[in-house]
Amino acid sequence: MMIIMNTDAEQKQVDKVVKKVKALGFDPHIVDGEERTVVGVGGNNPFIATQGHFSRMPGVDRILPISRPYKLCSREFIPEDSSFPLDGIHIGGRGIVIIAGPCAVEDRGLLLEIAHAIKEAGAHALRGGAFKPRTSPYSFQGHGEKALKWLAEAREASGLPIVTEAMSIEQIKLVAEYADVIQIGARNMQNYSLLHAAGASQHPVLLKRGMSSTVEELLMAAEYILSHDNRRVILCERGIRTFERSTRNTTDINAIPVLKSLTHLPVILDPSHATGNWKYVTAVARAGIAAGADGLIVEVHTEPENALSDGFQSLKPERFAAMVTQIRNIAQAIDRDIAASTHADPAAK
Amino acid sequence: MMIIMNTDAEQKQVDKVVKKVKALGFDPHIVDGEERTVVGVGGNNPFIATQGHFSRMPGVDRILPISRPYKLCSREFIPEDSSFPLDGIHIGGRGIVIIAGPCAVEDRGLLLEIAHAIKEAGAHALRGGAFKPRTSPYSFQGHGEKALKWLAEAREASGLPIVTEAMSIEQIKLVAEYADVIQIGARNMQNYSLLHAAGASQHPVLLKRGMSSTVEELLMAAEYILSHDNRRVILCERGIRTFERSTRNTTDINAIPVLKSLTHLPVILDPSHATGNWKYVTAVARAGIAAGADGLIVEVHTEPENALSDGFQSLKPERFAAMVTQIRNIAQAIDRDIAASTHADPAAK
Amino acid sequence: MMIIMNTDAEQKQVDKVVKKVKALGFDPHIVDGEERTVVGVGGNNPFIATQGHFSRMPGVDRILPISRPYKLCSREFIPEDSSFPLDGIHIGGRGIVIIAGPCAVEDRGLLLEIAHAIKEAGAHALRGGAFKPRTSPYSFQGHGEKALKWLAEAREASGLPIVTEAMSIEQIKLVAEYADVIQIGARNMQNYSLLHAAGASQHPVLLKRGMSSTVEELLMAAEYILSHDNRRVILCERGIRTFERSTRNTTDINAIPVLKSLTHLPVILDPSHATGNWKYVTAVARAGIAAGADGLIVEVHTEPENALSDGFQSLKPERFAAMVTQIRNIAQAIDRDIAASTHADPAAK
């Protein structure tokens, strides 16, 4: 922590600051510039606990933190990439993992149809919402537990592990019963009660970046989950909110290499929400893998024109299959590949 | 809803769109421009339900909604200002209501001290967090139910009604037992499970705008609460996230007159979070009232330098009292006034 | 300047940094935290000149500047408010100055009509564009020098000093011949050739904040002008670009007290561009004065429905007159007042 004094701070004001630093048990280091004095404070992360003591002292201009506020998810704490197995596939390794499926689970038959189609096209896991966060209370809100049962059935039929969202503490328990990965949605990225519950569940968690959350805040949210000793966390960039309106969100492609350098956790991209338009999904999916992402989560629907939500950004299975082919080419161009899937094909039993 | 055709759309593509509009039971209206054709769709708010049907049809460029997506909170639904009594004061009328108190409830004695100080300075209600949403899992998270009991005690002692935040469905019930107003924080503005629970509680709700939520999304979040027939909702502008970093957030002062024109609900401003710096709180509080806000919620602390959170943006009681005086002057300059408080002074009993 | 080392930096890496600091002639100060080491660099503003030397050295995490990059426009350089006389009025003093007029100068007769109307309503200066920056090359681009002559005529007739925009170095000379204040528009705030020319002109300059410029960048742009020893600069907040679309821009009301605390220069608000909607102009104008602005620049048009640009955000004279009355009330509520105008009324000659 650095305490920046005003340019016209008096010596006795500096002295008082130094005295207070010592009184709190830290080491003061005085840096005299021609323009102003800075008091460096040594010791263990004193910023959060002590900034309040200094920020209002006479002669103090502002306080600068030095340490990063997250620990367990940092590369400084765990230098090598984290990875974990998930029902026959491996999340976070050299292989690119592709999660696909409808925005919302709308109908049992349709879900099975989509599951088979994405499996065929090369997907590794099935996504689909049972509980849907919707801007309008008048929009379709999801089929709830019934949809979870359909998802479990689709897993049986296709062999694909399931990723689905939980929006409240109660739903965490329910989702953990049926699904392989609990998704925390963008709107709940700073719902700390939910993060604690997801951490405590000891279930794998797919954590989506909030639409106006910084990379650092995403890592702090992950820290909530990791603080429960649950280290199976996947981070997901899904576009941020900016002034640009030609797409639904702005894909923060920089966040991919930035996250990969700051954290050991696997990082995936959701090109469907990040663009909001099926026409741009494939191009941005390619960009994500080229930038170093470990996987993708993509909306696929066999009848997007009739989808109850997000139809406009869903790919049809043929187009999704073409995307997987292109992703494989891009992955190989950077010495990676599409993840191998070792889970038994239920159809082959 | 307007269906905008491509400039090179063929007549038979337009015909198919028109046919589909009719098939769905709506009235098509063809607007031929020199450059392109637009198909207007009459009928009751068909955008949400039907855009998916058209957005992928050949020849269609994009779809524009026409209707506003909220209803119960709109001025078009209820033209006159909503207002409701709250323990001796009136929220949403001509009188400006001032809610004040510490960011977090830290200590029983300190809370009582602050409650008396703000009462004396002219505040109408006491705020203070029992459950604290914190970016870091390692920061102080609030004293929970113990803090709620202290708040109830402070109400007894000062006569001030209590505003405090609930972060989960369980907390809604607990907070409703102790407090007069349930606060939904900025990070939970799109936590729809929580909004439903707050609506169902039939308790007054102070709904803070999400830090990157649009005015329309704030109104949609309010719509969740009103859809439970709970109309005692106060909207709160608290600053939005922008590229500017000289203040913690950017106060969207435009939102005050915009909200007042779109909705009948009372609108207040939180100048403490909106600036993040006690030096700017008073100036921005004045601006909020001058712009037409119905009240303020302000962080006040007797020892901000020792506050466990947000000390840097808290006013000391003397400065808060000076702010109230200035707010009274501004209110009178626009033919309003500080709200009269009719609740009995417990000290006078 | 602070050089933040990596948490795993080796001692010899720290030593090399320290050696380089000394080699460049600055004083190194080592601050050892438990987590990492920071090397403080004393001396005169070494950040800009030397950061490149350190940012790529092994073991260095990042570099933090300490000094503010502007000087001449800072309060630390000149503590008291700057103010200067302008043809009978005083810019930057206790009195609130109101500049008004059409977006573009469209017609001689109309301009004279508007000039008289705003004079009557209480305005102190006349604005109007001769050269118009327009997003589309197909939009009306202004009447150029002809419009400058009409403005000069309107000054003769009304006694109001003239504010008008220059968009290129040549226009600076031309505008300086006819007008009292040269306006630098938001889109040109970082057009450094233009800023140098405006500074060199020794003419008063009204500098508008770029729509996505930070407060610090606005001050740096002003520094360009002041570096030519031209200290008659007025800063103007005119709204910034954010994700919110219910108004044309987002008024950064925080910027008013922030600028007033960082700089001695006068600060005014343009509520017309900051909202883009005449319905919100008066409320936001009141907010600006309540927040501490020294003046306003407002679009007024006698026939806004026929205006060639910005008609939607222009006030009609009656509404402008009502706004001036409200601004006077707000000014008096904070112990200021509308500026007195001492320039002789030409009509009275």
Add this chain to the structure above:
Amino acid sequence: MMIIMNTDAEQKQVDKVVKKVKALGFDPHIVDGEERTVVGVGGNNPFIATQGHFSRMPGVDRILPISRPYKLCSREFIPEDSSFPLDGIHIGGRGIVIIAGPCAVEDRGLLLEIAHAIKEAGAHALRGGAFKPRTSPYSFQGHGEKALKWLAEAREASGLPIVTEAMSIEQIKLVAEYADVIQIGARNMQNYSLLHAAGASQHPVLLKRGMSSTVEELLMAAEYILSHDNRRVILCERGIRTFERSTRNTTDINAIPVLKSLTHLPVILDPSHATGNWKYVTAVARAGIAAGADGLIVEVHTEPENALSDGFQSLKPERFAAMVTQIRNIAQAIDRDIAASTHADPAAK
């Protein structure tokens, strides 16, 4: 253009609007919704010219434009990709073009050294600033015409065509004398005088997106140049300003496929400014090509630690050469390739 009436608009208000549409010579089309009425206006792009007539009429809620405001640069106007030869290479075709060089031209010898290094690594053109836009008036502002002469010399020596920025109308003429492509920088994207001059020069133009300009505004800026019948325009995404601060800007990767779908002009990416950090440049360059960009402009410096500007985001030649190899792999993975260069190698003469 669509005129949206209020929900409570009276029939006679609708009638007046319809009458005015007719009076202005356009075709009104009435769309009656259950909630409100919309009046569609047919005819040739009436939005810009006529919105002012309607926006203030009683009963009118708001006006929606339908047409896109640009024409010459749209795919609807010219469906196939534009491309043009540039001194032996081809801009805008199947081949990826790579422009590289220092931020600023600092020294003759250094420039020649860099030119040879990037040529060897596979670059197609040399960039380097003679006139530098700098936030601070106290920073290095470029060597001006002297630097232009060095650039011309470097072209002679390396055979690489030259790209360099002009910041004012006078500089346009000067730059056109020495360079092959005139760059318009981000800060000047809406400097319309400069855009007109660049168009009139009939020289190829590299137009950088403003840091807070929308894709539509970028296209409108290009339209200024094309309106002079100068069609040799290259668009450049270089990152936009958002709330995220872990990188200097946020690369708007979505803008690549969006621009490619809206315009026929070639689109390139500047990963150096878009990230501001050499560590992320290669990953984001790969992403840009994977997303469909036609080229890159990258900062390369042989001694970035001593660079007078932007050293932190410059690649060293070895790293740049590695980047070119990776870009070739990515290009081939999507059925493109690095552009072939047919210009004679001066060294081979």
